[in-house]
Amino acid sequence: MIVGVLGLGLIGGSLARAYAKSGHTVYAAEQDESILSFAQLSGAVHGELTEQTIPHCDLILLAIYAEASGDWLERNAAFVSRDCLVMDCCGIKQAICARCFPLAEKYGFCFMGGHPMAGSHNSGFKYSRSNLFQGAPMVLVPHRFDDPELLQRAEDALAPCKFGSFSITTAQAHDKMIAFTSQMPHIVSNAFIKSPTAKQHKGFSAGSYKDLTRVAWLNPTMWAELFLSNKQNILNELDVYISSLQSYRDAIAQEDTDALVSLLDEGRKCKEDVDG
Secondary structure, eight states: OEEEEEOOSHHHHHHHHHHHHTTOEEEEEOSOHHHHHHHHHTTSOOEEOOTTTGGGOSEEEEOSOHHHHHHHHHHHGGGSOTTOEEEEOOSOOHHHHHHHHHHHHHHTOEEEEEEEOOOOSOOSGGGOOTTTTTTOEEEEEOSOSSOHHHHHHHHHHTGGGOOSEEEEOOHHHHHHHHIIIIIHHHHHHHHHTTSGGGGGOTTSOOHHHHHHHGGGSOOHHHHHHHHHHTHHHHHHHHHHHHHHHHHHHHHHHTTOHHHHHHHHHHHHHHHHHHHO
16 A cells, blocks of 8 residues: 655654554655655655645645645645545644545545544654554544445545544544643643742642543644634533532532532542443
């Protein structure tokens, strides 16, 4: 299989490494020429993804920001083979799918939305690894839901990544859910660490502090774009969270033990219900 990868950050670099390790040919496009050269020296990439190599690709994975991924596909759609499967790996789906489904229909290739549910607080090719996706969930957003062969094609194409499971959904449902499971934790973590008390935490913190603050170390530009691209879903989740925090604050301020115990027990039961 010949695979094209757009972007060699953590996700794109890990994709390139996974496919190269499995014996596939990988072409990549990367703005930073030094990173592209290093990726080639490391064996993760075999050549550059250009107008000359795009037509030979069986699979193209878009692993840069959603808007930039759409821009790249608009510029290069005419070079994509009709037998090629193009998949994005962006954190939001409505915006990218709205642009890329029509392009695929116009030029005759297949496009599918994708979101690998794996990552790290570190970014960049130097942190990429071939096993980043091993056992991780992969979300797929197809244009049609009545074509099992298409879904099997996507799973087969992604086999070198060794995902643990696949979920099929719509772009709208994906963005609503991801606002809660991914985007909100980054906001909460990033806001929490701003407490002045954080500067004196050493020697007083353990697992709960580390778990809560891990994703405060993020890529500001990327996450800002993701939040704004998913604005309404984020605002809905923020409203629910702020309302809940206010309830806890009120109970503590009023020294209302019964109310506080009730709130804490409710949260405990919610965790038990959703995660078993």
